[in-house]
Amino acid sequence: MSDTSRREFLRISALGLGTVGTLPGAAAAAGKPAQALKPQSDISIWVTAGDQRFAADKPIPWQKGTSTISATAVQIDPGQKFQQILGFGGAFTDGACYMFNQLGANAREQLFHELFHPSEMGLNVCRTCIGSSDCSTVAYSYDDGEEDRQLLRFSIAHDREYILPILRQARQVNPNLFLFASPWSPPGWMKWNRSMLGSSMNRKYLEDYSRYFVKFLQAYEAERVPIQAVTSQNEVDTDQNGRMPACLWAQEAEIDFVGSYLGPLLERSNLSTQIWLLDHNYSLWGRAVCELEDPDVRRYTKSIAWHCYSGTPDMIGKAHAEHPDAEMHFTEGGGNLDEPGYLDNWAKWSAILGAALRNWCRSLTVWNLSLDENGKPNIGPYPCAGLVVINSRSKELTRIGLYWALAHYSRAIRRGARRILSATAARDVEHVAVENPDGQKVLVLTNPGPARTLEVQQSGSKAIVPLRENSVATLIWT
Numbered sequence: 001m002s003d004t005s006r007r008e009f010l011r012i013s014a015l016g017l018g019t020v021g022t023l024p025g026a027a028a029a030a031g032k033p034a035q036a037l038k039p040q041s042d043i044s045i046w047v048t049a050g051d052q053r054f055a056a057d058k059p060i061p062w063q064k065g066t067s068t069i070s071a072t073a074v075q076i077d078p079g080q081k082f083q084q085i086l087g088f089g090g091a092f093t094d095g096a097c098y099m100f101n102q103l104g105a106n107a108r109e110q111l112f113h114e115l116f117h118p119s120e121m122g123l124n125v126c127r128t129c130i131g132s133s134d135c136s137t138v139a140y141s142y143d144d145g146e147e148d149r150q151l152l153r154f155s156i157a158h159d160r161e162y163i164l165p166i167l168r169q170a171r172q173v174n175p176n177l178f179l180f181a182s183p184w185s186p187p188g189w190m191k192w193n194r195s196m197l198g199s200s201m202n203r204k205y206l207e208d209y210s211r212y213f214v215k216f217l218q219a220y221e222a223e224r225v226p227i228q229a230v231t232s233q234n235e236v237d238t239d240q241n242g243r244m245p246a247c248l249w250a251q252e253a254e255i256d257f258v259g260s261y262l263g264p265l266l267e268r269s270n271l272s273t274q275i276w277l278l279d280h281n282y283s284l285w286g287r288a289v290c291e292l293e294d295p296d297v298r299r300y301t302k303s304i305a306w307h308c309y310s311g312t313p314d315m316i317g318k319a320h321a322e323h324p325d326a327e328m329h330f331t332e333g334g335g336n337l338d339e340p341g342y343l344d345n346w347a348k349w350s351a352i353l354g355a356a357l358r359n360w361c362r363s364l365t366v367w368n369l370s371l372d373e374n375g376k377p378n379i380g381p382y383p384c385a386g387l388v389v390i391n392s393r394s395k396e397l398t399r400i401g402l403y404w405a406l407a408h409y410s411r412a413i414r415r416g417a418r419r420i421l422s423a424t425a426a427r428d429v430e431h432v433a434v435e436n437p438d439g440q441k442v443l444v445l446t447n448p449g450p451a452r453t454l455e456v457q458q459s460g461s462k463a464i465v466p467l468r469e470n471s472v473a474t475l476i477w478t
Helices: 006-019 026-030 094-102 105-116 163-173 203-222 251-268 282-292 295-300 314-322 346-358 401-410
Strands: 043-049 052-060 073-084 087-092 125-129 178-182 229-231 274-281 303-307 327-332 361-368 388-390 397-399 418-424 430-435 441-447 452-458 461-467 471-477
Touching: 043 401, 043 461, 052 401, 052 461, 052 471, 073 361, 073 430, 073 441, 087 094, 087 163, 087 178, 087 401, 094 105, 094 163, 094 388, 105 163, 125 163, 125 327, 125 361, 178 274, 203 251, 251 274, 251 282, 251 295, 274 282, 274 327, 282 295, 282 303, 282 314, 303 314, 314 327, 327 346, 346 361, 346 401, 346 418, 346 430, 346 441, 346 471, 361 401, 401 471, 441 452, 441 461, 461 471
Parallel strands: 073 452, 087 125, 087 361, 125 178, 178 229, 229 274, 274 303, 303 327, 327 361
Antiparallel strands: 043 052, 043 471, 073 418, 388 397, 418 430, 430 441, 441 471, 452 461
């Protein structure tokens, strides 16, 4: 997380709910006749609200109706398609893998079936760390100590105890698991303060650091855990005041690293690993635009990774407008255990996730898959909440509000789906619609306020959808 702390983010994030309900360009699209066929089935609906958790509700029939943009209607047009969806997931931090490893074999097998199997949560785009993050048992890199420009000490021994076995088990449950990896800090000797905590990258070591990345990728490949993408740095614009593994990267340093060192070395090493830039907040959209304008960078990447802690999701759209072929990924969002209501704030998080999808993101990856009841293991200042809280003594599992928010997307939207147009004049409801590869339509509606009724409209048909207070509803039809 950046200088806007998780506590501050949690305080202000709800303020954006009223500004993300209307799709840019929706008014212009409203008068265009829908190109889709008439819906062929009743709508199946799953709801999280009150004491319900992704619970099936009574199917909703289609009726004859008109299509108009209003404050009580959401209009769907499958004829207007946008980005393709890669998937959904969370972060296999050192802390998360440590907690998974504390479970007995049978309990872990059951939990992994729930989290990763395509018939359950189906998580299939997940993050891991290149060295330690703040949610780790200790601060470590793969080459600690004094300067070692030949990387003779390089070793992933730390990861062999429980990180790599956990990653292999997850991919065994879901062979289509896409893994991307992010560093929180280079080895300390590559930085100006000679420590993994805080400070900034010393550009003298950019070539050495590119070889460090390649050695990591090759070592993981040898362990049967191939990595499909890397980000050049987690949160390029903060050093966290030296309180945790972190590293500042100047814009020109990241451009130089990707365009002159990492990209060319991946190519020479015959590695197909993607590079995703930025890995930081929406508010840095201008930096993302500038980096993609560099021809050397564009030779090796067109992907941007985003966090939601500062700025608004429409800023992704600003970057998209400048680079329409760029691929966007939501790579971190997560709350704290000291946040009031973190167990039932599914509507807040669903609105954040839905807005990211509606603003061009191809994937949604939230923060820690698991931590304990105190937000540990953790060597940083934030008491992060795991998607699944594993009690350190009883091993009892608790699923937080963010888990249920993510479920409304990951359980219904398939890899290869395409976002389709959804539009409304309502300013206090979040919405996003997709068409799965088999033609099935999915609409996720998020209602953070009082109970209300919405009309879903498609191709001259309408359906009356009741939404409970503080609720998320996933609608599916063919």
